[in-house]
Amino acid sequence: MSAEVTLATKEFDPAELLGAFTHGLGGEGAVVSFTGHARGAAKDGAAIEALVLESYRGVTLASMKAIAADAMARFDISRCRVVHRTGRIAPGEAIVFVATASAHRRAAFEAADFIMDRLKTEAVFWKREESPDRKRWIEPTSGDHADAQRWQE
Amino acid sequence: MSAEVTLATKEFDPAELLGAFTHGLGGEGAVVSFTGHARGAAKDGAAIEALVLESYRGVTLASMKAIAADAMARFDISRCRVVHRTGRIAPGEAIVFVATASAHRRAAFEAADFIMDRLKTEAVFWKREESPDRKRWIEPTSGDHADAQRWQE
Amino acid sequence: MLEIELCGRLADVGGALAQIAIPENGCSVAELFGLIAQQHPALAHPLVSGRVRACVNETIVTPDARVMAGDEVALFPPVSGG
Amino acid sequence: MLEIELCGRLADVGGALAQIAIPENGCSVAELFGLIAQQHPALAHPLVSGRVRACVNETIVTPDARVMAGDEVALFPPVSGG
Numbered sequence: 001m002s003a004e005v006t007l008a009t010k011e012f013d014p015a016e017l018l019g020a021f022t023h024g025l026g027g028e029g030a031v032v033s034f035t036g037h038a039r040g041a042a043k044d045g046a047a048i049e050a051l052v053l054e055s056y057r058g059v060t061l062a063s064m065k066a067i068a069a070d071a072m073a074r075f076d077i078s079r080c081r082v083v084h085r086t087g088r089i090a091p092g093e094a095i096v097f098v099a100t101a102s103a104h105r106r107a108a109f110e111a112a113d114f115i116m117d118r119l120k121t122e123a124v125f126w127k128r129e130e131s132p133d134r135k136r137w138i139e140p141t142s143g144d145h146a147d148a149q150r151w152q153e
Numbered sequence: 154m155s156a157e158v159t160l161a162t163k164e165f166d167p168a169e170l171l172g173a174f175t176h177g178l179g180g181e182g183a184v185v186s187f188t189g190h191a192r193g194a195a196k197d198g199a200a201i202e203a204l205v206l207e208s209y210r211g212v213t214l215a216s217m218k219a220i221a222a223d224a225m226a227r228f229d230i231s232r233c234r235v236v237h238r239t240g241r242i243a244p245g246e247a248i249v250f251v252a253t254a255s256a257h258r259r260a261a262f263e264a265a266d267f268i269m270d271r272l273k274t275e276a277v278f279w280k281r282e283e284s285p286d287r288k289r290w291i292e293p294t295s296g297d298h299a300d301a302q303r304w305q306e
Numbered sequence: 307m308l309e310i311e312l313c314g315r316l317a318d319v320g321g322a323l324a325q326i327a328i329p330e331n332g333c334s335v336a337e338l339f340g341l342i343a344q345q346h347p348a349l350a351h352p353l354v355s356g357r358v359r360a361c362v363n364e365t366i367v368t369p370d371a372r373v374m375a376g377d378e379v380a381l382f383p384p385v386s387g388g
Numbered sequence: 389m390l391e392i393e394l395c396g397r398l399a400d401v402g403g404a405l406a407q408i409a410i411p412e413n414g415c416s417v418a419e420l421f422g423l424i425a426q427q428h429p430a431l432a433h434p435l436v437s438g439r440v441r442a443c444v445n446e447t448i449v450t451p452d453a454r455v456m457a458g459d460e461v462a463l464f465p466p467v468s469g470g
Binding site for chain 1: 178183186189192194256266
């Protein structure tokens with residue numbers, strides 16, 4: 001039973017992370033990964049030069065660890081890996097990587113889904129899209145809140 | 154919009170597949186992967202020497218392609234990748250890899266989940282666990298059928 | 307004679323291939339199942355389970371489909387990938 | 389004086405740091421919000437939205453928590469990772 005959580009200040013490679021995660025398995029049958037990539041265009045189609053994520057001291061990492069621990073407690077998973085970028089992220093680069101491992105696939109799927117929903121609404125980041133002529137703060141959408149709400153029973 | 158589907162006769166590396174899939178993205182924000190690994194022990198705890206998957210001529214690959222095409226039609230995903238082993242698989246080796254990409258994460262999660270449920274119950278494979286003193290055929294469990302049933306509306 | 311491939315666990319019961327005598331002008335898959343059960347009694351039990359499907363020339367077919375000498379016929383017990 | 393870090397979009401309104409005069413024996417977070425609104429009127433609007441949380445010494449706290457000079461205080465607008 002282990003959760004490994006990292007706040008990354010530089011670009012990371014999701015394939016490498018999946019490789020390392022898989023390498024560390026102890027016989028689990030199911031591995032799910034999610035990677036979120038920075039988009040090159042805003043919802044209105046305007047080009048985005050960079051996504052900038054701000055974090056706050058130890059609180060951001062602690063919020064990520066709390067979410068991972070919740071997932072470990074709630075789902076029948078044996079391992080999870082969470083990596084989240086902070087700072088300036090170019091379009092196409094990975095923002096977040098989540099991997100989960102379990103004996104049977106349902107738990108791995110649900111745990112990864114849960115972790116992402118929680119990261120979207122509760123992880124301590126503030127993000128903005130920057131283009132040459134504007135910057136725009138991004139908050140969780142009503143869809144993100146509805147997704148997170150699914151896990152409340 | 155593309156689905157790439159492969160029946161693999163040799164060991165493959167899920168991390169490498171995720172890397173190639175990610176490399177081919179065209180700005181999608183969300184990537185989900187699933188990897189199923191062969192287990193080293195049967196449900197009753199007995200050691201398994203190998204999982205053996207039989208396939209049948211072109212029908213197996215056609216069944217995988219039909220499932221991938223259904224997922225492309227049903228969910229708002231732009232790409233998917235499905236790789237499935239056939240033949241003799243040692244414990245720990247990957248049996249199946251599925252990756253999906255979409256603008257928003259819900260579609261990628263659901264499509265990967267759907268593809269796995271369908272592969273479990275509809276892909277044309279017959280599998281058996283082999284140990285020195287016995288071989289045991291594995292059919293979809295009632296849980297697998299219930300999972301697949303979730304997608305019938 | 308029709309040569310039928312037995313897939314998965316069916317091969318444990320009947321060998322990898324079964325030779326079945328069928329009418330010269332062919333028969334339906336349902337009739338074929340009856341002939342197999344007669345000529346290879348060990349296969350009767352799985353065939354009456356209703357869970358075995360026939361594949362003819364690389365297409366899974368319904369019981370009313372017809373088979374002829376020269377067709378590539380296989381019997382599929384329940385499948386499971388992943 | 390208490391130095392308060394303004395996170396995310398709040399820094400657009402009030403700069404990265406706000407200096408707030410507070411009572412010598414400290415005050416509650418709710419009272420602090422009132423003092424900030426008085427002393428930095430540009431921050432009044434986001435603070436009354438009910439969506440800003442206070443973080444004191446690296447812990448997110450409720451409005452009845454107390455703050456003192458020397459505490460590390462930050463204001464968090466709605467967060468969003470991923």
